[in-house]
Amino acid sequence: MNEKLLRVKDVAAMLAVSKPTAYRMLSAGKLGPRPLRLTGKIIRWRESEIEAWIAAGCPNRATWDAMQKGEGK
Numbered sequence: 001m002n003e004k005l006l007r008v009k010d011v012a013a014m015l016a017v018s019k020p021t022a023y024r025m026l027s028a029g030k031l032g033p034r035p036l037r038l039t040g041k042i043i044r045w046r047e048s049e050i051e052a053w054i055a056a057g058c059p060n061r062a063t064w065d066a067m068q069k070g071e072g073k
Contacts, residue, residue, distance in 0.1 A: 005036065005044035014050060015058075032056075032064030 006014075011031070012022040025031040032053045035043035053064060 004047040006047050006050060007044060011045055011050055014054065029061040032059055032061050034061070034065075 008022050008026075009019055012019045015022065015025075017025070022031065026035070033045055033049040035045050037043055053059070056064070056067065059067065
């Protein structure tokens with residue numbers, strides 16, 4: 001399956017925030033899904049995971065991680 005990988009600008013657009021705000025959210029643990037680290041500083045998110053996170057109400061990273069492990073259901 002070829003899943004679309006999103007750049008920070010794509011995630012920011014989906015959240016209606018700026019790129020710097022998306023980076024701050026990531027650093028603060030407010031951007032739930034953890035990004036994939038490609039080479040060097042390149043990060044991407046799976047589109048389906050971002051969509052699921054938004055549908056879940058954009059919980060913080062700790063809550064999202066717990067939900068993914070089945071602890072938040």
